[in-house]
Amino acid sequence: MSKILVIAEHLDGKLNGATARAVSAAVAVKPESIDVIVLSDAPDAVAAEAAKIDGVSKVLTVARAENAHAMAAILAPQIAKAAAGYSHVFAPSTTFGKDLAPRVAALLGVSQVSDVMSVEGAHSFRRPIYAGNAIITVEVDTASTVVATIRTASWPAAASNGSAPVEALTVDVALPSHTRFVNLQQGKSDRPDLQGAAKVVSGGRGVGSKENFDIIYKFADKIGAGVGASRAAVDAGYCPNEMQVGQTGKIIAPELYMAIGISGAIQHLTGIKDAGTIVAINKDGEAPIFEIADIGLVGDLFKILPELEAAL
Amino acid sequence: MKILVGYKRVVDYNVRIQVKPDGTGVVTDGVKLSANPFDDIALEEALRLREKGVAEEVIVVGIGPADLTAHLRNGLAMGANRAIHVQTADAVSPLTAARTFLKLIEKEQPGLVILGKQAIDDDANQTGQMLAALWDRPQATFAGKVEIADGKATVTREVDAGLETIEADLPAVITTDLRLNEPRFIKLPDIMKAKAKPIDVIELGSLGIDAADHIKTTHYAAPAKRSKGVMVKDAAELVAALKQKGLL
Ligand SMILES: Cc1cc2nc3c(=O)[nH]c(=O)nc-3n(C[C@H](O)[C@H](O)[C@H](O)COP(=O)(O)OP(=O)(O)OC[C@H]3O[C@@H](n4cnc5c(N)ncnc54)[C@H](O)[C@@H]3O)c2cc1C
Ligand SMILES: Cc1cc2nc3c(=O)[nH]c(=O)nc-3n(C[C@H](O)[C@H](O)[C@H](O)COP(=O)(O)OP(=O)(O)OC[C@H]3O[C@@H](n4cnc5c(N)ncnc54)[C@H](O)[C@@H]3O)c2cc1C
Numbered sequence: 001m002s003k004i005l006v007i008a009e010h011l012d013g014k015l016n017g018a019t020a021r022a023v024s025a026a027v028a029v030k031p032e033s034i035d036v037i038v039l040s041d042a043p044d045a046v047a048a049e050a051a052k053i054d055g056v057s058k059v060l061t062v063a064r065a066e067n068a069h070a071m072a073a074i075l076a077p078q079i080a081k082a083a084a085g086y087s088h089v090f091a092p093s094t095t096f097g098k099d100l101a102p103r104v105a106a107l108l109g110v111s112q113v114s115d116v117m118s119v120e121g122a123h124s125f126r127r128p129i130y131a132g133n134a135i136i137t138v139e140v141d142t143a144s145t146v147v148a149t150i151r152t153a154s155w156p157a158a159a160s161n162g163s164a165p166v167e168a169l170t171v172d173v174a175l176p177s178h179t180r181f182v183n184l185q186q187g188k189s190d191r192p193d194l195q196g197a198a199k200v201v202s203g204g205r206g207v208g209s210k211e212n213f214d215i216i217y218k219f220a221d222k223i224g225a226g227v228g229a230s231r232a233a234v235d236a237g238y239c240p241n242e243m244q245v246g247q248t249g250k251i252i253a254p255e256l257y258m259a260i261g262i263s264g265a266i267q268h269l270t271g272i273k274d275a276g277t278i279v280a281i282n283k284d285g286e287a288p289i290f291e292i293a294d295i296g297l298v299g300d301l302f303k304i305l306p307e308l309e310a311a312l
Numbered sequence: 313m314k315i316l317v318g319y320k321r322v323v324d325y326n327v328r329i330q331v332k333p334d335g336t337g338v339v340t341d342g343v344k345l346s347a348n349p350f351d352d353i354a355l356e357e358a359l360r361l362r363e364k365g366v367a368e369e370v371i372v373v374g375i376g377p378a379d380l381t382a383h384l385r386n387g388l389a390m391g392a393n394r395a396i397h398v399q400t401a402d403a404v405s406p407l408t409a410a411r412t413f414l415k416l417i418e419k420e421q422p423g424l425v426i427l428g429k430q431a432i433d434d435d436a437n438q439t440g441q442m443l444a445a446l447w448d449r450p451q452a453t454f455a456g457k458v459e460i461a462d463g464k465a466t467v468t469r470e471v472d473a474g475l476e477t478i479e480a481d482l483p484a485v486i487t488t489d490l491r492l493n494e495p496r497f498i499k500l501p502d503i504m505k506a507k508a509k510p511i512d513v514i515e516l517g518s519l520g521i522d523a524a525d526h527i528k529t530t531h532y533a534a535p536a537k538r539s540k541g542v543m544v545k546d547a548a549e550l551v552a553a554l555k556q557k558g559l560l
Binding site: 011071072073076094095096098099100101102103104105106107109110111112113114115124128129130131132133134135136137138139140141143144176178179180181182183184185186187195199223231234235240241242247248250255256266267273276277278279290291292293294295296297298299304307308310311312 | 323325328329331338405406407410429430432433434435436437438439440441442443444445446448449450451452453454456466469470471472473474475476477478479480481484489490491524526527528529530531532533534535538540541542543544545546547548549550551553554557559560
């Protein structure tokens, strides 16, 4: 029977919602147990949140001063050690998990299954390649530990009605000092988090400037949406990098996605394939975004957005 | 200081890849191949470090079949001093790629290894992190800005929460994000000059690495298609359509 270790992602004492999505994927394996591991300098609050996730058997905390910041070089040796006895190690496919999990896998001497979309069996998974233009089924040989990152957009967050026990774990392993945290510049925003938002409004190069992007924020606020962007908009400096949606940005699955002044390059579409309803507003009726949009509107965004606001 | 750069050949990012009807793979015959965009960025960064006097030598590395030579020549034309071609006819897993890089590191003793954050064919996003683990050295993944001074790399990383800056003692592994730089174009005279630059060919089998092949791809499928939707003619119709779906 499988025993799964899920690596908790957290920041500023709060559990990241991606963790509960990774737990959903773990549940799909139908394992004997699912343990969540929290590495932090002060893990208690995060552990208490993780303990509530449905399906979790227990929460393990590793409290060490060195764990104050999520540095892969420091966390990986601890997780590799804690992984003894587990058949699977899962992390969310966020920049946190993508940075950390391969380092754990290499220490365990295995390759990783990246971006798990579905679980076909305890050692069989489906994942996207070529920016989602092909989906492969992979089989991991049963003698190897399965290290996998979970494509968060493919999995709902497990509910929070549980009350798993929390246990402190001591992991006796020397940690390197060659990698040091300097700082984190966080985009401050009261808007819904892009990766968890039910509605997302994204702007592209068509928006034209950083100042013009206000029209996107204003409309998003009006409907309570998170705000995203195409790579072209980020590259042009209209908005910060953490707003990029797509193959090399965030992969999201909101109920409503509105692409405004975005042409619909495959690298962008990869990030929104799982959205419930896609709306496209673009002045070019031939733009590829209309081939996948559920609702399309051809026109000038600077004229349409104010009209939309007025019509709400 | 030497810099080792990963220079993988992949299906060009403009190609819309097709899955073979029998599910055994994707169609790659006659498809345009190019350098992985992240690896062009890795090479550009290495060249800039050499131009600043931080590094003396830039070596591009390709792991792949015999016909990789022309691809590696492009890396040399862009400005690399020399190339290493680790030859194999087999598909290589990220762990095997990392083990291969480690062997080359033992021989070349680079101060820095720059790889792409992901290759756009398999989108694995693993090799750099695995290499750093096996080498027991720092990793600075998803780099948007790199500064090298006093035996340290200060790297600003593009992470979900924003921009994280870390400091890593050299030698270290850096993986590139898209906004690190804009790669230069190859000029015609450089293509001529590249012909005289050396390419070392090493058989993968001669490196004595365990091929990590415990993950097998058993089936390829086309992704579920989204069907074409409806067009509305104005803002009022759009609002009505969204209200009808319960989205507003
Ligand atoms: C390796 C790689 C990875 C990439 N990763 C990503 C990624 O993660 N995410 C991503 O988004 N891209 C990514 N890209 C880039 C991608 O290929 C496109 O270049 C990018 O998505 C284009 O952004 P855009 O649609 O905003 O700009 P454009 O393609 O320039 O489109 C702008 C659109 O705005 C419309 N427009 C202009 N003015 C108006 C107006 N007044 N009203 C209405 N419409 C208007 C135009 O008709 C046009 O369709 C990647 C590329 C590569 C090579
Ligand atoms: C159609 C197809 C089927 C395949 N099937 C299998 C399979 O069944 N099993 C299997 O194990 N592998 C298979 N592979 C190959 C394998 O998936 C990839 O080559 C390997 O996984 C590396 O993954 P990646 O390039 O996505 O790594 P990433 O970790 O995404 O690569 C990151 C960086 O590492 C460096 N790098 C990685 N590989 C190389 C390289 N070869 N040369 C130079 N630099 C490199 C580059 O700098 C790159 O930007 C297949 C490949 C293809 C195209």
